[in-house]
Amino acid sequence: MGTRQLELFVRERCRSGTLTVTEARHLFDWLLAIRDPAPTIYPFNHLFTTLVHMNNLTNHYPTIFSLFNQLTQTNQISPNVYTYNILINCCMRVDRIGLAFVLLGRALKEGPGSNPGVFNPLLKGLCKDSRIHEAAAIVLDKMPKLGCTPDLFSYNTLMNGICKMGQIDKAEELLDYMVSKGLQPDVVTYTTLIDGLCKKGLLDKATQILQCMISKGLEPNVVTYIALMNVLCKKGEIEKAEELLDFMVSKGVQPDIVTYSILIDGLCKKGLLDKANQMVQCMISEGLEPNIVTYSAVMDALCKKGEIGKPEELLDYMVSEGLEPNIVTYTTLIDGLCKKGLLDKATQILQCMITKGLEPNVVTYSALMDMLCKTGEIEKAEELLDFMVSKGVQPEIVTYTILIGGLRKKGLLDKAEQMLQCMISKGLEPNVVTYNALGCTVQTKRN
Incomplete structure (x- = not known):
């Protein structure tokens, strides 16, 4: 196989999505052995890119740098801007920022460093790690001093x-x-x-x-409109969000699943369930399938309206459609059931959630504790707190406030006071609701 044919073969194997690390090494050695004429840098870049995007990069990234060192030792094939871009990107993905800077230094020494494409993956990694000051220094100071003009990226x-x-x-x-x-x-x-x-x-x-x-x-674009719709919905200005959707469509920008989900959630939070359902139907008519976020928003609204049978039906429908409910979905339903006093059903949903490998979070536990406290089963609520902590879930202010209120209602003022002290020792500051739960008697005792 000639040089050109081998380069084309390597490119096609990289595009296939079935290349293994072992085969990549074999192809690399084959390319490196060809001399008349020597291959270009491009097939090597194809191999590096494919290796970087393989699963378990943490395990095989040393192979990538071993191959790179072999390449540079030949003195026949010079890495270009894209080679360094790929390798620095690899460094950032495996949290080897020191090695990224070494590669940058080498690129600057050998020539490609004058291209912003060498700096950009490093900038992306620094910003991802919230090292904004360092990224700003590179863009605004170091790159210009090194004769490299930052680009739009x-x-x-x-x-x-x-x-x-x-x-x-x-x-x-x-x-x-x-x-x-x-x-x-x-x-x-x-x-x-x-x-x-x-x-x-x-x-x-x-x-x-x-x-x-x-x-x-x-x-x-759609991302621009989503940002604006999101803030409008959070502010409760749902009519303006709907107007923005109409304007967006009139400009030829098609809403995506995120756009609809934001609006559906906004409508649900305003209690406009009929409109939310219409939006779901509109979404489906556009060929977009509602996702977990969409259904969870509708479920939350139904639970808040006390229509607890419908959320259960919706959960069954989601599963029948091949969607896997998440923690938010289950917790929403559990909270709704608890608020209706249906503790047994809530416990069944909790067990279902756990069997699917989903760990309850602090909101899930707090919903159950609130129900137990309201039914006077304070001992069970305390046991649930201990169980929750044993599972590595840390109580929040709401959790403690629920238990403090439950203890007070049972007349266990000393225990309520102890719970308050425990809360404070965990670095959680009581709020107005907490003190209301404590009642005047305990507040007076504290003062």
Whole structure:
């Protein structure tokens, strides 16, 4: 097989999705043995990329760097920008940031380091680890000093990291800085900033940025609209969210499952179940199958309305459709059953949840404890607390408050006081609800 034929064969094997680490090593050695003519760097990059995206990267990443060292020792085939991009990305995925910096230094020494593609995976990893200060120093200082001009991906990566840290002022400053450097922000840049503003509840500012984006001829995408809809629904402005959906569709942007799920959840929280069901039907008519998040939102609304039979039917329907209910789904139903006083049914659902390998969380346990306290079974509630802790689930303020209220109602004031002290010793500060649960007698005793 000639050099060109072997390169094509390697590319096809990498694209097949069936390549193993052993076969990759064999193909690598075969490529390295060819001399007349020597292969290009591209088939090696194909092999590196495939190895990085295989399962259990932590186990086989040393193989990748062993192959890379063999490649560089030949002095016939030089790694390019993409080679270093792949390997630095590998370092970040296995949390070997020190090795990533070593590779960066080598790239700078050998030439490819002047390309931002070498820096970008490092920036992405730093931002993912919340090392924003280091990422900012690289983009704003080190790259320019090394003769490497940051590209749009570099700035967008940094923008995303800054917004995730909630440093919106700095994100806005970065946008202005980009423009001052002659770089035109794209849809990703603006959408990242809009999402950051929305998460901080700054809807007016987000809308201003949206208008600025549109004025520059950039069309918002589905992610942009989702960010705005999410904050509108959280604020309870469901009508505006629906208007935004209509506007989005009029602009030719098709809603996805996340868009519908946000709106359905918003409608459910407002108690507009009929509208939520209509939205579910609309979603299905568009060829989108409701997911766990969608159904869990509807289930929560049904439980809050006290229509407890319907959530159980919905759970059965979800399972029949091949959807696996998650902790949120089960906990929602358990909480609804407990609020209706159906402790036996709630316990059955709990057992079902555990048999499926799902561990109850603090909300699940708190719902059951609340029911036990309301029925006067305080001893069982205390046993459940001990069991919960033995399973590694830490009680929260709500958990302690439920138990304190239950103990007080049983006249066990000393035990309620002890529970309060236990709560404080765990670093949890009692709130107004906790003190209300304690009652005046115990508060007076504390004072």
